[in-house]
Amino acid sequence: xxxxxxxxxxxxxxxxxxxxxxxxxxATVAVLLVxxxxxxxxxxxxxLVFLPAxxxxxxxxxxxVAASVWVTAVVVAHSVLYPPGDLPARLGTLLxxxxxxxxxxxxxxxxxxxxxxxxxxxxxxxxxQRQLLRPLPVTTAHLRLDGLxxxxxxxxxxxxxxxxxxxxxxxxxxxxxxxxxxxxxAIGAGFAVLSAFREAAFxxxxxxxxxxxxxxxxxxxxxxxxxxxxQERFVTATVLCVGGxxxxxxxxxxxxxxxxxxxxxxxxxxxxxxxxxxxxxxxRVEPVTLDAGIPLGLAALAADGAPRPVxxxxxxxxxxxxxxTDGITEAQDASGAFYxxxxxxxxxxxxxxxxxxxxxxxxxxxxxxxxxxxxVTVLALRPAP
Numbered sequence: 001x002x003x004x005x006x007x008x009x010x011x012x013x014x015x016x017x018x019x020x021x022x023x024x025x026x027a028t029v030a031v032l033l034v035x036x037x038x039x040x041x042x043x044x045x046x047x048l049v050f051l052p053a054x055x056x057x058x059x060x061x062x063x064x065v066a067a068s069v070w071v072t073a074v075v076v077a078h079s080v081l082y083p084p085g086d087l088p089a090r091l092g093t094l095l096x097x098x099x100x101x102x103x104x105x106x107x108x109x110x111x112x113x114x115x116x117x118x119x120x121x122x123x124x125x126x127x128x129q130r131q132l133l134r135p136l137p138v139t140t141a142h143l144r145l146d147g148l149x150x151x152x153x154x155x156x157x158x159x160x161x162x163x164x165x166x167x168x169x170x171x172x173x174x175x176x177x178x179x180x181x182x183x184x185x186a187i188g189a190g191f192a193v194l195s196a197f198r199e200a201a202f203x204x205x206x207x208x209x210x211x212x213x214x215x216x217x218x219x220x221x222x223x224x225x226x227x228x229x230x231q232e233r234f235v236t237a238t239v240l241c242v243g244g245x246x247x248x249x250x251x252x253x254x255x256x257x258x259x260x261x262x263x264x265x266x267x268x269x270x271x272x273x274x275x276x277x278x279x280x281x282x283x284r285v286e287p288v289t290l291d292a293g294i295p296l297g298l299a300a301l302a303a304d305g306a307p308r309p310v311x312x313x314x315x316x317x318x319x320x321x322x323x324x325t326d327g328i329t330e331a332q333d334a335s336g337a338f339y340x341x342x343x344x345x346x347x348x349x350x351x352x353x354x355x356x357x358x359x360x361x362x363x364x365x366x367x368x369x370x371x372x373x374x375x376v377t378v379l380a381l382r383p384a385p
Contacts, residue, residue: 014058014059014060014063015058015059015063017063020055020059020063020066020067023051024051024067024070024071027048027051028048028070028071028074031044031045031047031048032045045074045075045078046075046093046097048071048074048075049071049075049097049100049101051067051071052064052067052068052071052101052104052105053100053104055067055108056104056105056107056108056111057108057111059108060108060112061105061108061109061112064104064105064108065105068101068102068104068105071097071101072094072097072098072101075093075094075097076094079093079094132162132187132190132191132194133149133162133163133164133194134163134164134165136148136149136379137354138165139384140165140167140172140384141167141172141243141384142167142171142172142242142243142244142264142383142384143172143174143242143243143264143381143382143383143384144353144381144382144383144384144385145165145174145379145380145381146353146354146356146357146379146380147163147357147377147378147379147380148357148358148361148376148377148378149161149163149375149376149377150327150361150372150375150376150377151375152327152372152373152374152375152376160178160179160180160181160186160187160190160374160375161176161177161178161179161190161325161327161375161376161377162175162176162177162178162179162190162193162194162235162237162377163175163176163177163323163377163379164194164197164198164201166197166198166201166202168201168202168244169202169244170201170202170204170205170241170244170245171241171242171243171244171245172241172242172243172244173197173201173207173210173239173240173241173242174239174240174241174242174323174379174381175193175194175197175201175214175237175238175239175240176237176238176273176323176325176377176379177190177193177235177236177237177238177271177273177296177325178235178236178237178273178325178326178374178375178377179193179233179235180233180234180235180295181231181233186233188221188225188230189218189221189222189233189235189297190235192217192218192220192221193214193217193218193235193237193296195217196213196214196216196217197210197213197214197239199213200213200214205245207239207241207267207268207269207310208269208307208308208309208310210239210269211237211239211269211271211296211308212307212308214235214237214239214271214296215271215296215297215299217296218233218234218235218296218297219297219299219300221233221297222297232297233297234272234295234296234297234298235271235295235296235297236271236272236273236274236295236296237271237272237273237295237296238268238269238270238271238273238274238276238290238323239268239269239271240266240267240268240269240381241266241267241268242264242265242266242267242315242381242383243264262316262317262383263314263315263316263317264314264315264316264317264383265312265313265314265315266312266313266314266315266321267310267311267312268288268290268310268311268312268313269293269308269309269310269311270290270291270292270293270308270311271293271294271295271296271308272292272293272294272295272296272298273293273295274324274325274326274329275287275288275289275290276288276290276321276322276323276324277321277322277324277341277342277345278313278315278316278319278320278321278322279319279320279321279322279345279346279348279349279356280316280318280319280349281318281319281349282349283346283347283349283350284346284349285342285345285346285349287342288311288313288321289311290311291308291309291311293308293309294308315381315382315383317382317383319382320353320356320380320381320382321380321381321382322345322356322360322378322379322380322381323377323378323379323381324341324377324378324379325374325375325376325377325378326374327364327372327373327374327375327376327377328341328360328361328364328376328378329341330373330374331364331365331367331368331372331373332367332368332373333367333368333369334369339363339364339367339368344360344363344364345360347363348360348363353380353382354380356378356380357378357379357380358378360378361376361378364376
């Protein structure tokens with residue numbers, strides 16, 4: 001999302017004009033009163049020169065110019081009423097004040113220009129993020145998906161994690177993945193996977209065929225990377241489908257659920273990614289066992305070349321399916337111990353699903369002392385009402 005502050009014409013940090021006027025007047029009165037009370041020959045009025053310098057770092061160019069004109073006028077008036085001993089000293093003081101204020105205005109204009117450039121770059125990055133990653137939450141006919149995405153690089157909006165949701169005639173399909181590496185260098189491979197998913201999710205009726213399309217996209221990306229001297233990458237991913245017609249080839253092992261209440265069937269193809277968790281209202285956390293699978297981009301290394309297996313499992317209507325990347329699971333405390341995801345999820349079972357991703361990320365960051373080693377994605381999937 002673009003911050004409203006980013007669209008301010010001058011500076012996202014600029015104080016209001018009323019506050020500037022009151023502050024400058026108050027400082028002027030204070031300095032003149034102190035000089036009058038001391039009754040000395042000290043020219044304390046020259047301290048007002050620092051007011052425009054302060055505004056140059058916080059305010060707009062117009063505010064800095066106005067403050068500079070005011071301070072110059074006050075110094076001139078003071079020099080007329082209480083002139084220095086000789087004319088050269090008076091002229092030197094005035095020229096020094098004018099030169100200082102001119103330099104301050106120039107520095108303020110340069111700062112504002114750079115802030116505008118950074119604001120435009122940020123807005124471009126936000127537009128790129130919206131093209132790469134769908135804003136959450138997303139609700140389809142089959143499910144509601146809440147989530148959190150946080151790149152490891154503090155000022156970045158996109159990184160090496162990826163996710164997407166597609167409401168297709170074959171059901172609602174969900175992708176979550178993690179590119180080898182992190183941060184900006186991993187964006188290219190992630191974009192290749194997302195583009196392939198957005199086409200294959202609608203085109204392919206079979207879930208393994210969707211995974212095959214993602215595999216081909218990573219292979220093509222790596223071929224281009226080699227030609228340009230960049231690093232080849234692999235991508236771990238899980239592709240899920242909820243709803244839609246059944247698929248004959250999806251006859252792998254299944255789960256019948258716990259028999260309590262209504263259940264929704266989920267079909268999944270895992271490509272070397274972390275298995276999800278089922279979080280039940282009573283705090284019970286159930287890891288969903290998926291075939292380990294081969295990461296995207298490494299299928300050529302498989303000895304048998306067999307198609308990726310499909311796993312069926314039940315999602316009770318009162319449960320939440322939690323999908324993670326290793327930014328959560330590999331958070332380490334000072335002793336090197338990894339964050340206990342199952343225990344953390346159990347502690348958060350009472351939270352609404354839309355608050356769960358942020359709460360889990362917050363706990364993992366607290367566990368690691370605020371240190372982030374990788375991009376973080378947490379998705380909370382539940383059947384649509």
